[in-house]
Amino acid sequence: MDTAYCKLDGVTYYIASFASLPQREIQEKRRHLLCPDPKCGWQAYFKRAASSGQGACFGARPHAPNCSLAAPISESGPGSNETKDILRNPMDHIVIDTAFGAHGSLHIDGEDEAPGAPRGGRFTGDGPRGPAKMNRRLRPLLKSLISSEQFRRSSSVIELPQYLSLPVNQFFVHFDDAGPEHENRFHGFWGLVFDTGMSYSGAFWLNTGEYDELSVMIPAHLYDDFKKRFGFQLDYELEGMHVLVLGRLRAAQSGKQYIELEDLSMCALCDD
Ligand SMILES: [Zn+2]
Structure with missing residues:
Protein backbone atom coordinates (compact mmCIF):
# COMPACT_ATOMS: atom_id res chain seq x y z
CA MET A 1 0.00 0.00 0.00
CA ALA A 60 0.07 -4.79 6.80
CA ARG A 61 -0.43 -8.44 7.50
CA PRO A 62 -2.98 -9.12 8.56
CA HIS A 63 -5.52 -6.44 7.74
CA ALA A 64 -8.92 -6.35 9.36
CA PRO A 65 -11.33 -8.70 7.57
CA ASN A 66 -13.24 -5.87 5.87
CA CYS A 67 -10.24 -3.72 4.98
CA SER A 68 -10.30 -2.31 1.45
CA LEU A 69 -6.51 -2.38 1.23
CA ALA A 70 -6.08 -6.06 1.97
CA ALA A 71 -4.63 -7.92 -0.99
CA PRO A 72 -4.93 -11.66 -1.30
CA ILE A 73 -1.84 -13.39 -0.03
CA SER A 74 0.51 -14.43 -2.79
CA GLU A 75 -0.36 -17.78 -4.22
CA SER A 76 2.96 -18.32 -5.87
CA GLY A 77 6.07 -19.61 -4.30
CA PRO A 78 6.89 -22.60 -2.19
CA GLY A 79 4.35 -23.62 0.35
CA SER A 80 1.38 -21.97 -1.32
CA ASN A 81 -0.45 -25.20 -1.99
CA GLU A 82 0.05 -26.20 1.57
CA THR A 83 -1.32 -22.89 2.73
CA LYS A 84 -4.44 -23.32 0.67
CA ASP A 85 -4.70 -26.85 1.90
CA ILE A 86 -4.55 -25.73 5.51
CA LEU A 87 -7.29 -23.19 4.97
CA ARG A 88 -9.49 -25.53 3.01
CA ASN A 89 -9.40 -28.64 5.09
CA PRO A 90 -11.20 -29.21 8.32
CA MET A 91 -8.40 -30.21 10.62
CA ASP A 92 -8.53 -31.96 13.87
CA HIS A 93 -4.87 -32.31 14.53
CA ILE A 94 -1.84 -30.71 12.91
CA VAL A 95 1.59 -32.13 13.52
CA ILE A 96 4.45 -29.68 12.97
CA ASP A 97 7.15 -31.03 10.72
CA THR A 98 10.44 -29.31 11.45
CA ALA A 99 12.62 -31.68 9.41
CA PHE A 100 15.44 -29.55 8.09
CA GLY A 101 15.01 -28.74 4.42
CA ALA A 102 12.39 -31.42 3.91
CA HIS A 103 9.96 -30.80 1.12
CA GLY A 104 7.60 -33.63 1.72
CA SER A 105 6.59 -34.30 5.22
CA LEU A 106 7.92 -36.35 8.00
CA HIS A 107 5.96 -39.46 8.66
CA ILE A 108 5.03 -39.41 12.29
CA ASP A 109 4.47 -42.75 13.97
CA GLY A 110 2.05 -43.93 11.27
CA GLU A 111 -0.55 -45.29 13.62
CA ASP A 112 -3.24 -43.00 12.40
CA GLU A 113 -2.87 -43.70 8.74
CA ALA A 114 -4.17 -46.77 7.02
CA PRO A 115 -1.82 -48.53 4.62
CA GLY A 116 -1.98 -46.79 1.29
CA ALA A 117 -3.40 -43.60 2.73
CA PRO A 118 -2.01 -40.51 1.04
CA ARG A 119 1.27 -39.45 2.54
CA GLY A 120 2.26 -35.88 3.01
CA GLY A 121 -0.25 -34.92 5.59
CA ARG A 122 -3.38 -34.75 3.54
CA PHE A 123 -6.60 -34.81 5.41
CA THR A 124 -7.76 -38.36 5.28
CA GLY A 125 -11.32 -38.15 6.47
CA ASP A 126 -12.86 -38.61 9.84
CA GLY A 127 -13.26 -42.34 9.81
CA PRO A 128 -13.03 -44.68 12.75
CA ARG A 129 -9.30 -44.12 13.20
CA GLY A 130 -9.91 -41.09 15.35
CA PRO A 131 -8.87 -37.51 14.70
CA ALA A 132 -7.26 -36.93 11.34
CA LYS A 133 -3.68 -35.77 11.51
CA MET A 134 -1.90 -33.69 8.98
CA ASN A 135 1.74 -32.76 8.92
CA ARG A 136 2.70 -29.19 8.23
CA ARG A 137 5.94 -27.32 7.95
CA LEU A 138 6.42 -23.99 9.67
CA ARG A 139 6.31 -21.67 6.70
CA PRO A 140 2.81 -22.62 5.53
CA LEU A 141 1.68 -22.35 9.14
CA LEU A 142 3.14 -18.85 9.32
CA LYS A 143 1.34 -17.93 6.10
CA SER A 144 -1.91 -19.20 7.54
CA LEU A 145 -1.38 -17.19 10.71
CA ILE A 146 -0.82 -14.08 8.62
CA SER A 147 -3.69 -14.57 6.22
CA SER A 148 -6.45 -16.22 8.16
CA GLU A 149 -8.18 -14.99 11.26
CA GLN A 150 -10.12 -18.26 11.27
CA PHE A 151 -6.88 -20.13 11.58
CA ARG A 152 -5.55 -17.87 14.34
CA ARG A 153 -8.71 -18.48 16.32
CA SER A 154 -8.93 -22.16 15.56
CA SER A 155 -9.17 -24.63 18.38
CA SER A 156 -7.73 -27.47 16.30
CA VAL A 157 -4.91 -29.16 18.13
CA ILE A 158 -1.41 -28.46 16.94
CA GLU A 159 1.45 -30.61 18.08
CA LEU A 160 5.19 -30.20 18.08
CA PRO A 161 6.33 -33.73 18.76
CA GLN A 162 8.27 -34.06 22.00
CA TYR A 163 7.44 -30.51 23.02
CA LEU A 164 3.79 -29.78 23.33
CA SER A 165 0.25 -29.98 21.99
CA LEU A 166 -2.16 -27.10 22.32
CA PRO A 167 -5.10 -25.62 20.44
CA VAL A 168 -3.90 -23.36 17.62
CA ASN A 169 -5.26 -20.28 19.40
CA GLN A 170 -3.02 -20.98 22.40
CA PHE A 171 -0.04 -22.55 20.72
CA PHE A 172 0.73 -19.46 18.64
CA VAL A 173 1.26 -16.13 20.34
CA HIS A 174 1.60 -12.90 18.38
CA PHE A 175 4.51 -10.75 19.59
CA ASP A 176 2.07 -8.02 20.55
CA ASP A 177 0.19 -10.40 22.80
CA ALA A 178 3.23 -11.85 24.58
CA GLY A 179 3.12 -10.95 28.25
CA PRO A 180 4.57 -12.02 31.59
CA GLU A 181 2.25 -15.03 31.55
CA HIS A 182 4.20 -16.41 28.59
CA GLU A 183 7.61 -16.10 30.19
CA ASN A 184 9.55 -19.34 30.43
CA ARG A 185 6.88 -21.02 28.37
CA PHE A 186 7.27 -22.68 25.03
CA HIS A 187 5.09 -21.35 22.22
CA GLY A 188 5.11 -20.50 18.56
CA PHE A 189 5.78 -16.77 18.73
CA TRP A 190 5.20 -14.80 15.56
CA GLY A 191 4.85 -11.33 14.11
CA LEU A 192 6.61 -8.58 12.22
CA VAL A 193 10.30 -7.77 12.26
CA PHE A 194 10.68 -4.00 12.51
CA ASP A 195 14.45 -3.82 12.44
CA THR A 196 17.54 -5.84 13.19
CA GLY A 197 20.64 -5.42 15.28
CA MET A 198 23.93 -7.10 16.01
CA SER A 199 25.27 -7.25 19.53
CA TYR A 200 28.96 -7.16 20.50
CA SER A 201 28.86 -10.88 21.11
CA GLY A 202 27.84 -11.46 17.49
CA ALA A 203 24.27 -12.38 18.28
CA PHE A 204 21.78 -11.21 15.67
CA TRP A 205 18.55 -9.63 16.90
CA LEU A 206 15.23 -9.43 15.10
CA ASN A 207 13.48 -6.59 16.87
CA THR A 208 9.74 -6.50 17.11
CA GLY A 209 7.05 -5.02 19.27
CA GLU A 210 5.96 -1.42 19.18
CA TYR A 211 8.45 -0.34 21.84
CA ASP A 212 11.21 -2.78 21.03
CA GLU A 213 10.32 -4.78 24.11
CA LEU A 214 10.56 -8.17 22.41
CA SER A 215 13.20 -9.63 20.13
CA VAL A 216 14.18 -12.89 18.58
CA MET A 217 17.85 -13.66 19.18
CA ILE A 218 19.89 -15.65 16.70
CA PRO A 219 23.02 -16.74 18.58
CA ALA A 220 26.36 -15.94 16.94
CA HIS A 221 27.11 -19.56 16.08
CA LEU A 222 23.87 -19.85 14.07
CA TYR A 223 24.09 -16.51 12.27
CA ASP A 224 25.87 -17.66 9.10
CA ASP A 225 23.65 -20.68 8.66
CA PHE A 226 20.59 -18.60 9.40
CA LYS A 227 21.50 -16.21 6.57
CA LYS A 228 22.17 -19.08 4.21
CA ARG A 229 19.04 -20.95 5.06
CA PHE A 230 16.78 -17.96 4.60
CA GLY A 231 18.68 -16.59 1.64
CA PHE A 232 19.49 -13.04 2.59
CA GLN A 233 22.74 -11.09 2.46
CA LEU A 234 22.08 -7.80 4.15
CA ASP A 235 20.63 -7.78 7.62
CA TYR A 236 18.07 -5.11 6.81
CA GLU A 237 16.45 -7.35 4.20
CA LEU A 238 14.60 -8.93 7.11
CA GLU A 239 12.82 -5.72 8.00
CA GLY A 240 9.12 -5.98 7.29
CA MET A 241 9.18 -9.77 7.11
CA HIS A 242 7.18 -12.00 9.36
CA VAL A 243 8.95 -14.50 11.54
CA LEU A 244 7.65 -17.51 13.42
CA VAL A 245 9.91 -18.98 16.06
CA LEU A 246 9.25 -21.96 18.28
CA GLY A 247 10.90 -21.46 21.61
CA ARG A 248 10.76 -20.24 25.14
CA LEU A 249 10.11 -16.61 26.01
CA ARG A 250 12.79 -15.26 28.35
CA ALA A 251 13.10 -12.00 30.21
CA ALA A 252 16.48 -10.28 30.43
CA GLN A 253 17.48 -8.38 33.57
CA SER A 254 16.60 -5.19 31.75
CA GLY A 255 13.04 -6.48 31.49
CA LYS A 256 13.29 -6.93 27.74
CA GLN A 257 11.76 -10.16 26.50
CA TYR A 258 13.45 -12.36 23.97
CA ILE A 259 13.25 -15.76 22.37
CA GLU A 260 16.55 -17.42 21.62
CA LEU A 261 16.53 -19.51 18.48
CA GLU A 262 17.88 -22.91 19.46
CA ASP A 263 17.77 -24.63 16.13
CA LEU A 264 17.29 -23.34 12.59
CA SER A 265 14.47 -25.81 12.06
CA MET A 266 12.45 -23.99 14.73
CA CYS A 267 12.06 -20.85 12.69
CA ALA A 268 10.29 -19.70 9.53
CA LEU A 269 10.31 -16.41 7.68
CA CYS A 270 7.74 -15.11 5.27
CA ASP A 271 7.86 -12.15 2.95
CA ASP A 272 4.74 -10.79 1.30
ZN1 LIG B 1 -5.94 -2.66 6.34
Whole structure:
Protein backbone atom coordinates (compact mmCIF):
# COMPACT_ATOMS: atom_id res chain seq x y z
CA MET A 1 0.00 0.00 0.00
CA ASP A 2 1.13 3.53 -0.72
CA THR A 3 0.17 5.22 2.52
CA ALA A 4 0.28 4.45 6.23
CA TYR A 5 -0.91 6.30 9.31
CA CYS A 6 1.61 7.07 12.03
CA LYS A 7 0.22 7.07 15.57
CA LEU A 8 3.09 9.15 16.91
CA ASP A 9 2.40 12.30 14.95
CA GLY A 10 -1.03 11.58 13.45
CA VAL A 11 0.28 11.95 9.91
CA THR A 12 -0.75 9.74 7.00
CA TYR A 13 2.48 9.28 5.13
CA TYR A 14 2.95 8.68 1.44
CA ILE A 15 5.58 6.04 0.90
CA ALA A 16 8.03 8.24 -1.00
CA SER A 17 7.91 10.93 1.68
CA PHE A 18 8.32 8.42 4.47
CA ALA A 19 11.27 6.73 2.79
CA SER A 20 13.10 10.05 2.53
CA LEU A 21 12.74 10.94 6.22
CA PRO A 22 15.95 10.98 8.27
CA GLN A 23 17.03 7.50 9.31
CA ARG A 24 16.39 8.07 13.00
CA GLU A 25 12.89 9.28 12.36
CA ILE A 26 12.17 6.21 10.25
CA GLN A 27 13.50 3.93 12.99
CA GLU A 28 11.19 5.52 15.49
CA LYS A 29 8.05 5.87 13.41
CA ARG A 30 8.10 2.53 11.62
CA ARG A 31 6.99 0.83 14.82
CA HIS A 32 3.87 2.93 15.12
CA LEU A 33 2.36 2.61 11.67
CA LEU A 34 -1.20 1.54 11.00
CA CYS A 35 -3.17 0.63 7.91
CA PRO A 36 -4.84 3.92 6.87
CA ASP A 37 -8.22 2.37 6.06
CA PRO A 38 -10.51 3.57 8.88
CA LYS A 39 -12.28 0.21 8.84
CA CYS A 40 -8.92 -1.45 9.52
CA GLY A 41 -6.22 0.43 11.39
CA TRP A 42 -4.20 -2.71 12.04
CA GLN A 43 -0.46 -2.71 12.50
CA ALA A 44 1.50 -1.83 9.38
CA TYR A 45 5.15 -1.96 8.47
CA PHE A 46 7.63 -0.13 6.30
CA LYS A 47 10.13 -1.81 4.00
CA ARG A 48 12.91 0.16 2.45
CA ALA A 49 13.88 -0.32 -1.17
CA ALA A 50 15.58 -3.65 -1.72
CA SER A 51 18.80 -4.33 -3.57
CA SER A 52 16.70 -6.47 -5.92
CA GLY A 53 15.15 -3.29 -7.27
CA GLN A 54 11.84 -3.51 -5.45
CA GLY A 55 10.86 -0.07 -4.25
CA ALA A 56 10.06 0.95 -0.70
CA CYS A 57 6.58 0.03 0.45
CA PHE A 58 4.15 -0.11 3.32
CA GLY A 59 2.24 -3.24 4.15
CA ALA A 60 0.07 -4.79 6.80
CA ARG A 61 -0.43 -8.44 7.50
CA PRO A 62 -2.98 -9.12 8.56
CA HIS A 63 -5.52 -6.44 7.74
CA ALA A 64 -8.92 -6.35 9.36
CA PRO A 65 -11.33 -8.70 7.57
CA ASN A 66 -13.24 -5.87 5.87
CA CYS A 67 -10.24 -3.72 4.98
CA SER A 68 -10.30 -2.31 1.45
CA LEU A 69 -6.51 -2.38 1.23
CA ALA A 70 -6.08 -6.06 1.97
CA ALA A 71 -4.63 -7.92 -0.99
CA PRO A 72 -4.93 -11.66 -1.30
CA ILE A 73 -1.84 -13.39 -0.03
CA SER A 74 0.51 -14.43 -2.79
CA GLU A 75 -0.36 -17.78 -4.22
CA SER A 76 2.96 -18.32 -5.87
CA GLY A 77 6.07 -19.61 -4.30
CA PRO A 78 6.89 -22.60 -2.19
CA GLY A 79 4.35 -23.62 0.35
CA SER A 80 1.38 -21.97 -1.32
CA ASN A 81 -0.45 -25.20 -1.99
CA GLU A 82 0.05 -26.20 1.57
CA THR A 83 -1.32 -22.89 2.73
CA LYS A 84 -4.44 -23.32 0.67
CA ASP A 85 -4.70 -26.85 1.90
CA ILE A 86 -4.55 -25.73 5.51
CA LEU A 87 -7.29 -23.19 4.97
CA ARG A 88 -9.49 -25.53 3.01
CA ASN A 89 -9.40 -28.64 5.09
CA PRO A 90 -11.20 -29.21 8.32
CA MET A 91 -8.40 -30.21 10.62
CA ASP A 92 -8.53 -31.96 13.87
CA HIS A 93 -4.87 -32.31 14.53
CA ILE A 94 -1.84 -30.71 12.91
CA VAL A 95 1.59 -32.13 13.52
CA ILE A 96 4.45 -29.68 12.97
CA ASP A 97 7.15 -31.03 10.72
CA THR A 98 10.44 -29.31 11.45
CA ALA A 99 12.62 -31.68 9.41
CA PHE A 100 15.44 -29.55 8.09
CA GLY A 101 15.01 -28.74 4.42
CA ALA A 102 12.39 -31.42 3.91
CA HIS A 103 9.96 -30.80 1.12
CA GLY A 104 7.60 -33.63 1.72
CA SER A 105 6.59 -34.30 5.22
CA LEU A 106 7.92 -36.35 8.00
CA HIS A 107 5.96 -39.46 8.66
CA ILE A 108 5.03 -39.41 12.29
CA ASP A 109 4.47 -42.75 13.97
CA GLY A 110 2.05 -43.93 11.27
CA GLU A 111 -0.55 -45.29 13.62
CA ASP A 112 -3.24 -43.00 12.40
CA GLU A 113 -2.87 -43.70 8.74
CA ALA A 114 -4.17 -46.77 7.02
CA PRO A 115 -1.82 -48.53 4.62
CA GLY A 116 -1.98 -46.79 1.29
CA ALA A 117 -3.40 -43.60 2.73
CA PRO A 118 -2.01 -40.51 1.04
CA ARG A 119 1.27 -39.45 2.54
CA GLY A 120 2.26 -35.88 3.01
CA GLY A 121 -0.25 -34.92 5.59
CA ARG A 122 -3.38 -34.75 3.54
CA PHE A 123 -6.60 -34.81 5.41
CA THR A 124 -7.76 -38.36 5.28
CA GLY A 125 -11.32 -38.15 6.47
CA ASP A 126 -12.86 -38.61 9.84
CA GLY A 127 -13.26 -42.34 9.81
CA PRO A 128 -13.03 -44.68 12.75
CA ARG A 129 -9.30 -44.12 13.20
CA GLY A 130 -9.91 -41.09 15.35
CA PRO A 131 -8.87 -37.51 14.70
CA ALA A 132 -7.26 -36.93 11.34
CA LYS A 133 -3.68 -35.77 11.51
CA MET A 134 -1.90 -33.69 8.98
CA ASN A 135 1.74 -32.76 8.92
CA ARG A 136 2.70 -29.19 8.23
CA ARG A 137 5.94 -27.32 7.95
CA LEU A 138 6.42 -23.99 9.67
CA ARG A 139 6.31 -21.67 6.70
CA PRO A 140 2.81 -22.62 5.53
CA LEU A 141 1.68 -22.35 9.14
CA LEU A 142 3.14 -18.85 9.32
CA LYS A 143 1.34 -17.93 6.10
CA SER A 144 -1.91 -19.20 7.54
CA LEU A 145 -1.38 -17.19 10.71
CA ILE A 146 -0.82 -14.08 8.62
CA SER A 147 -3.69 -14.57 6.22
CA SER A 148 -6.45 -16.22 8.16
CA GLU A 149 -8.18 -14.99 11.26
CA GLN A 150 -10.12 -18.26 11.27
CA PHE A 151 -6.88 -20.13 11.58
CA ARG A 152 -5.55 -17.87 14.34
CA ARG A 153 -8.71 -18.48 16.32
CA SER A 154 -8.93 -22.16 15.56
CA SER A 155 -9.17 -24.63 18.38
CA SER A 156 -7.73 -27.47 16.30
CA VAL A 157 -4.91 -29.16 18.13
CA ILE A 158 -1.41 -28.46 16.94
CA GLU A 159 1.45 -30.61 18.08
CA LEU A 160 5.19 -30.20 18.08
CA PRO A 161 6.33 -33.73 18.76
CA GLN A 162 8.27 -34.06 22.00
CA TYR A 163 7.44 -30.51 23.02
CA LEU A 164 3.79 -29.78 23.33
CA SER A 165 0.25 -29.98 21.99
CA LEU A 166 -2.16 -27.10 22.32
CA PRO A 167 -5.10 -25.62 20.44
CA VAL A 168 -3.90 -23.36 17.62
CA ASN A 169 -5.26 -20.28 19.40
CA GLN A 170 -3.02 -20.98 22.40
CA PHE A 171 -0.04 -22.55 20.72
CA PHE A 172 0.73 -19.46 18.64
CA VAL A 173 1.26 -16.13 20.34
CA HIS A 174 1.60 -12.90 18.38
CA PHE A 175 4.51 -10.75 19.59
CA ASP A 176 2.07 -8.02 20.55
CA ASP A 177 0.19 -10.40 22.80
CA ALA A 178 3.23 -11.85 24.58
CA GLY A 179 3.12 -10.95 28.25
CA PRO A 180 4.57 -12.02 31.59
CA GLU A 181 2.25 -15.03 31.55
CA HIS A 182 4.20 -16.41 28.59
CA GLU A 183 7.61 -16.10 30.19
CA ASN A 184 9.55 -19.34 30.43
CA ARG A 185 6.88 -21.02 28.37
CA PHE A 186 7.27 -22.68 25.03
CA HIS A 187 5.09 -21.35 22.22
CA GLY A 188 5.11 -20.50 18.56
CA PHE A 189 5.78 -16.77 18.73
CA TRP A 190 5.20 -14.80 15.56
CA GLY A 191 4.85 -11.33 14.11
CA LEU A 192 6.61 -8.58 12.22
CA VAL A 193 10.30 -7.77 12.26
CA PHE A 194 10.68 -4.00 12.51
CA ASP A 195 14.45 -3.82 12.44
CA THR A 196 17.54 -5.84 13.19
CA GLY A 197 20.64 -5.42 15.28
CA MET A 198 23.93 -7.10 16.01
CA SER A 199 25.27 -7.25 19.53
CA TYR A 200 28.96 -7.16 20.50
CA SER A 201 28.86 -10.88 21.11
CA GLY A 202 27.84 -11.46 17.49
CA ALA A 203 24.27 -12.38 18.28
CA PHE A 204 21.78 -11.21 15.67
CA TRP A 205 18.55 -9.63 16.90
CA LEU A 206 15.23 -9.43 15.10
CA ASN A 207 13.48 -6.59 16.87
CA THR A 208 9.74 -6.50 17.11
CA GLY A 209 7.05 -5.02 19.27
CA GLU A 210 5.96 -1.42 19.18
CA TYR A 211 8.45 -0.34 21.84
CA ASP A 212 11.21 -2.78 21.03
CA GLU A 213 10.32 -4.78 24.11
CA LEU A 214 10.56 -8.17 22.41
CA SER A 215 13.20 -9.63 20.13
CA VAL A 216 14.18 -12.89 18.58
CA MET A 217 17.85 -13.66 19.18
CA ILE A 218 19.89 -15.65 16.70
CA PRO A 219 23.02 -16.74 18.58
CA ALA A 220 26.36 -15.94 16.94
CA HIS A 221 27.11 -19.56 16.08
CA LEU A 222 23.87 -19.85 14.07
CA TYR A 223 24.09 -16.51 12.27
CA ASP A 224 25.87 -17.66 9.10
CA ASP A 225 23.65 -20.68 8.66
CA PHE A 226 20.59 -18.60 9.40
CA LYS A 227 21.50 -16.21 6.57
CA LYS A 228 22.17 -19.08 4.21
CA ARG A 229 19.04 -20.95 5.06
CA PHE A 230 16.78 -17.96 4.60
CA GLY A 231 18.68 -16.59 1.64
CA PHE A 232 19.49 -13.04 2.59
CA GLN A 233 22.74 -11.09 2.46
CA LEU A 234 22.08 -7.80 4.15
CA ASP A 235 20.63 -7.78 7.62
CA TYR A 236 18.07 -5.11 6.81
CA GLU A 237 16.45 -7.35 4.20
CA LEU A 238 14.60 -8.93 7.11
CA GLU A 239 12.82 -5.72 8.00
CA GLY A 240 9.12 -5.98 7.29
CA MET A 241 9.18 -9.77 7.11
CA HIS A 242 7.18 -12.00 9.36
CA VAL A 243 8.95 -14.50 11.54
CA LEU A 244 7.65 -17.51 13.42
CA VAL A 245 9.91 -18.98 16.06
CA LEU A 246 9.25 -21.96 18.28
CA GLY A 247 10.90 -21.46 21.61
CA ARG A 248 10.76 -20.24 25.14
CA LEU A 249 10.11 -16.61 26.01
CA ARG A 250 12.79 -15.26 28.35
CA ALA A 251 13.10 -12.00 30.21
CA ALA A 252 16.48 -10.28 30.43
CA GLN A 253 17.48 -8.38 33.57
CA SER A 254 16.60 -5.19 31.75
CA GLY A 255 13.04 -6.48 31.49
CA LYS A 256 13.29 -6.93 27.74
CA GLN A 257 11.76 -10.16 26.50
CA TYR A 258 13.45 -12.36 23.97
CA ILE A 259 13.25 -15.76 22.37
CA GLU A 260 16.55 -17.42 21.62
CA LEU A 261 16.53 -19.51 18.48
CA GLU A 262 17.88 -22.91 19.46
CA ASP A 263 17.77 -24.63 16.13
CA LEU A 264 17.29 -23.34 12.59
CA SER A 265 14.47 -25.81 12.06
CA MET A 266 12.45 -23.99 14.73
CA CYS A 267 12.06 -20.85 12.69
CA ALA A 268 10.29 -19.70 9.53
CA LEU A 269 10.31 -16.41 7.68
CA CYS A 270 7.74 -15.11 5.27
CA ASP A 271 7.86 -12.15 2.95
CA ASP A 272 4.74 -10.79 1.30
ZN1 LIG B 1 -5.94 -2.66 6.34
